[in-house]
Amino acid sequence: MLIRFVWRHCDYERIRENLRKFRVDAFFLEASREEAEEAVFPFLERDAISESKRLGLKxxxxxxxxxxxxxxxxxxxxxxxxxxxxxxxxxxDLRNPGMFEKLEPVISVDRLRDIRYLSMPADDEVEMEEEDFYDHELDGESE
Incomplete structure (x- = not known):
């Protein structure tokens, strides 16, 4: 699977409000059908899998x-x-003007869990304290 873009401190409207406040970096992950079925679909609900298959075929x-x-x-x-x-x-750009930052070089990952440990160059925004950043994981909001 490939990652070409990052949305730093993502605040996408589809994120549940209780998670959006943490503004966690989000990666745009590209997968083949086989990669999606093996590495991503096990983490998704049935309706999200259907949506992904529809978009993939489209x-x-x-x-x-x-x-x-x-x-x-x-x-x-x-x-x-x-x-x-x-x-x-x-x-x-109508939906997400300037939100994504292109990654150079493109990053390849075999498992979703690998993205937790990706090293990113510094940006200009103030980073959250680590204890606040992972606070939502303690509430059972993450795997």
């Missing part, structure tokens, strides 16, 4: 070629949420 052909990884997800670093998204999601 965007399998981009008008010029077959995409190798049409199953895409916005995934919190702490895995507190995983949203199926279209492959064009990071480029939708």
């Amino acid at each position: 965007y399998l052909w981009n008008g010029q070629r077959i995409l190798a990884r049409p199953y895409c997800f916005l995934t919190a670093r702490d895995l507190s949420y995983i949203f199926p998204e279209s492959p064009v999601f990071p480029f939708d």
Whole structure:
């Protein structure tokens, strides 16, 4: 699976309000059908799997070629949420103007849990205290 973009301190409207306040970094994860079935679908509810399959099939052909990884997800670093998204999601400036930061080089991961430990270059925003950052995990909101 590949990660080409990060949304630092993500505050996406689909995130439940009690989790949004933590503004955890989110990664745009691209997967093949096989990768999605093996590594991502076990973490999703049935309706999210259906949504992902629908989006994957819709965007399998981009008008010029077959995409190798049409199953895409916005995934919190702490895995507190995983949203199926279209492959064009990071480029939708009407919906997400300037939210995504391109990662160089592209990151490859084999398991979802690997994203918890990705090292990121510093940004300009003030970081949360570690005890506040992981507070929602203590409340059972994360796996």
